[in-house]
Amino acid sequence: MYSLILAAILVFLPFTAQAESKSSTMVLEPQVAINSYMGLVEDHLNGVLRTAxxxxxxREARSIEWETLRPLLERFSNDLTTDATVWFVLPDGSYFSTETGGLTDQNLKDRAYFPExxxxxxxxxxxxxxxxxxxxSIIVATPVTVNGKVVAAIGVSVRARLLSEFVDARTRLPENAYFYALTPDKxxxxxxxxxxxxxxxxxxxxxxxxxxxxxVMNKNQGLFDYALDGKNITAIFRKSDKLGWYFFIAEEKK
Incomplete structure (x- = not known):
């Protein structure tokens, strides 16, 4: 149902924006569109985090033994629609991955998220x-604790391309419209x-x-007109409190 609403709203997005001062009902419709799109991404990533x-x-995770935990993580990886790699990292930054099937020769200690x-x-x-x-990849991860001490962490590297394709397949936007999301550093x-x-x-x-x-990103939501590649674009946007990202749905003006 949301896909149909979203497609219909985007076709009339310029008209809806112009009518903002005339009808409170029309103002609400673009919010349905942006909330539906933002919800798809948030729900997918939140679902990954909940499972992790x-x-x-x-008991398998708290054992801190890869071979004991491996079957659970491989099943988790196989069940994800975005074909994500699941990993198990130790406090020294060394980690095991479902992609390699065991200990990798890489280290995650230099990743910005590792201290968190x-x-x-x-x-x-x-x-x-x-x-x-x-x-x-988009990182989703959670610590493993034993007696209040962090002994490891379980993480998921969600492939951004597949997440975008997942959203695209479910929103079915018109050809002249597209979605995107920006981190706070654009x-x-x-x-x-x-x-x-x-x-x-x-x-x-x-x-x-x-x-x-x-x-524009000093605001939590609104409308935004800009030019890109010689085309005039109208976009509606909203900030996600969960991710800190800014979600946009844009349409090329005719």
Whole structure:
């Protein structure tokens, strides 16, 4: 149902935006669209985190033994629609991966999210190039604790391209419309056009466009008109409290 609503709303998005001062009903319709899209991404990543947290409480995880935990993590990986790699990292940064089937020759200690994990905090939404696969990935992870001490962590490297394709298949946007999400530093996390992912706004446009996004992202939600590649774009956006990302649905003006 949301897919049909979303497609219909986007076709009339410019009209809806212009009618803002005339009808409170029309103002609400774009919010249905952006909430539906944002909810797809949030729900998928939150679902991954919930499952990781359940596994972190098991005897297998708390044993800190890869071969004991491996069957659970491999099943978890196989069940994910975004073909994600699941990993098990120790406090020294060494880690095991379902991609390699065992201990990797890489180390995660230099990752920005690593101190948070070792401090006992969940991690969700960091963008990285996976060390084990080379894929553009979104990190979701949770610590494993024994007697109040962090002894390891379970993480998932969600492939950003597959997450974008997952969203695209469920929103069915018109050809002249597209979705994307930006991190607070204006890096593109997901995008209907996957070649733009993990680029900065200024890499896709120019410095002027980057400055325009900086101004807009001081707000939690709203409408935004801008130009890109000689085309005039109208977008509706909203900030996710869960991820800290800014979600946009954009349409090329005719």
């Amino acid at each position: 947290k359940v596994i972190a409480l098991t 994990l070792m401090a006992g905090k969940d991690v969700e939404g960091y963008l990285v190039i996976s060390k084990s696969t080379g894929h553009r 890096k593109i996390a997901v995008h209907r056009y996957t070649d733009r992912m993990f680029k900065n706004v200024t890499d896709v446009g120019d410095e002027k466009l980057g400055n325009e996004f900086t101004v």
